[in-house]
Amino acid sequence: MGVAGKPILSGHRKPSDDVATSTSSTVTAAASADERIRRESRFGHILNRPEFAAISGAVLVFVVFGIAAGGSGMFNLDGIMNWSQVSAYLGILAVGACLLMIAGEFDLSIGSMIGFAGMMVAIPTVYFHWPIWLAIIFAFAGCMLLGALNGYIVMRTRLPSFIVTLAFLFILRGLTLALSIMFADRTIVSGVGDIAAKDWFANTLFHGVALRDLFVWLGHIGILKMLDNGQPLVPGIPKVILWWVVLAAIGAFVLAKTRFGNWIFAAGGDAVAAKNVGVPVRRVKISLFVLTAFCACLFAVLQVCDIGSAAADRGLEKEFEAIIAAVIGGTLLTGGYGSVVGACFGALIFGVVQIGIGYTSVPSDWFRVFLGMMLLIAVLFNHYVRRRVSQAQ
Secondary structure, X not given: OOHXXXXXXXXXXXXXXXXXXXXXXXHHHHHHHOHHHOXXXXXXXXXXXXXXXXXXXXXXXXXXXXXXXXXXXXXXXXXXXXXHHHHHHHHHHHHHHHHHHHOOOOOOOHHHHHXXXXXXXXXXXXXXXXXXXXXXXXXXXXXXXXXXXXXXXXHHHOOOHHHHHHHHHHHHHHHHHHHHHHHHOOOEEEOOHHHHHHOHHHHHHOOOEEOHHHHXXXXXXXXXXXXXXXXXXXXXEEHHHHHHHXXXXXXXXXXXXXXXXXXHHHHHHOHHHHHHOOOOHHHHHHHHHHHHHHHHXXXXXXXXXXXXXXXXXXXXXXXXHHHHHHHHOOOOOOOOOOOHHHHHHHHHHHHHHHHHHHHOOOOOOHHHHHHHHHHHHHHHHHHHHHHHHHHHO
């Protein structure tokens, strides 16, 4: 009992308590409506991932060709190696092109650099009798210096990289033609394959296939098909596929888990703001131009060692195919957004469609039509995702 016999009510609320409760409820309601702290659904989070469209497209492509060419051998081991090898060559270029595009720049010279790098390997080896390992190192060094020069000119003059690298596209293509005619009196320099097969450095890293003994053993125990000469139908994994996997893994890790990856996004999103907060924009972009040149040279060296020759027209239009693979993979043309994993799935789509059409009754002329449609769909989807992200900020 309280004073004057009145009970004390433990649940009694003072007016100030009502005000505090009302204020707290208002703040809570406002916070729940705030876009900045609104929880995003799991599907919305997946949808905003740059590689979502490419992965979805790859699944759709596999379903379509599984129905149209499922019994044709396309998904036998030898068929898988065929379209995987095509995807891997483009995927190597797509890794470099994707990272450079995320940083807000383009390199249109990588296609011409493929032909030029091939000549840098073949001509010294065949006509000057250099060891092929030395010619390969010479090609890598020369291409990476050209990449650095590309980047330096872009950064120094502030000209669009599209224009600067377009100029190098013509310069390198012209040099390749001139050098091939000068030394070989034709546009093809052959005789490199046998030399590469006998050289430890070239044979170990760039020539032929890997895991050959494992595939022979699998053939002898009946898992793989064998040829009449006692060798398996598929002798191993082409080394270009291993190079693609390694480059993709390194590129994805650097982009997602390192400070340099953050610098790439920052340089492509707003170079001026990035520079103001201490990001070395010039060094980042020049480094990525060097990377694209490295990828182009790697493409050329693998191709020369496997095919056994260099040709002046190698790499024709590969710069556009690499950009297409990156865009299908979710990389924006405006920079600041993209994914190495998505670019690799874009290259995979490219390889599956290019080789898969040959396993169907569809004329191969439709390949470019399909590729253009995939590019348009990817651009529209990327625009939709970018608009969602902008509205959520």
